[in-house]
Amino acid sequence: MTSSEETPSFRLAYVPGVTPTKWVRIWNERLPGVPLTLIGVSAAEASDVLRGGGADAGLVRLPIDRTGLSAIPLYTETTVVVVPKDHVVAAVDEVCAEDLADDIVLHPLDDTLVWEHRPGRPAIERPATTADAIELVAAGVGLLVVPQSLARLHHRKDLTYRPVSDAPESGVALSWLEDETTDLVEDFIGIVRGRTVNSSRGRPKSPAQPKESKTERPGTGTAQRKPSTGKTAGKASGKSPRSGSGGVAKGGGKRGKPRRRS
Incomplete structure (x- = not known):
């Protein structure tokens, strides 16, 4: 296996007037291990470059010959x-x-x-x-x-x-071979469409961690504590285990407020 096969890369063709700078910057932030190479082409030759395998995707001007190509319109110019x-x-x-x-x-x-x-x-x-x-x-x-x-x-x-x-008006689109919709093409589609790295259509870099239930969290939380009974409960709370007695637990706990007689 050659080194070029071991290292993935992405080739992006673009026609005059189109400025891919912002999208290239986001690509470099999200996929720093995958170099993106820009290939300048004329509007007339863009579709042939894509069909001939000269680029993985291209920013092209519409209309183009769509034979064998997929295209997503991005914006329309004045x-x-x-x-x-x-x-x-x-x-x-x-x-x-x-x-x-x-x-x-x-x-x-x-x-x-x-x-x-x-x-x-x-x-x-x-x-x-x-x-x-x-x-x-x-x-x-x-x-x-x-x-x-x-x-x-x-x-x-x-x-x-x-x-x-x-x-x-002149429309600009992202185009690629319809039979070559690779993961890297999907990544670039997500970038030009403004998806975040963890969007549902994107490819998150790490699986989302499931939220822990309170009843499953280890530790000494009340959800894990077994109910206490008898004198043990009284010592833990500082109150008499007898409900409504108003008594004083051992250790000098304060008496509750006396009820007002009618």
Whole structure:
């Protein structure tokens, strides 16, 4: 057996714009003996990487080819338009697709937004990547509509962005091979869904200890003490064993309060 087989590990693919930092930190806290390796992939190749065994799970953009894959939607992003800071759009808080009708709107080859009708006028050529399209926006060639996380990823001081109210949104999901739902995949599912380490769907690190019953607890508690009778009980309590007698036990115990005569 090789050392790699003896030491478990987890490979997590992620697409541009997705930030898995928080989940990786929780993983390292809960499973310090299982190293997590991050694998950056493009949105277009993410599903093929998972099907080819290049990663145990992946943070992907929807929609993807779900053949042979399971997927859990995690969140949906706002869609924004990236513009130069001196563009008229920068003067408003939000736009709709119709507001972009007179502008050239770039459509990079790695775009993941699904449009029924794309806004604006098309460019003569499609940029190869979103990063290339950002450079063209900065050069004043056109505008770019992308998920907000990609606008942040490619932030430039000379550009800004505004929400597009009626644009399609981009969803992010956790995906993995449906026939490879391993314990480590279940652990990561629990982390991204916010489960605690001892939740019912998680894998607790140690079995819960049953609560002890008072009648079973060892020691000198009253639940374990056998009832005393006769003089022994009187000595233990400092009172006469005769109920209601008001007598004084040996050893000088105080007399009870006398009853008031009617």
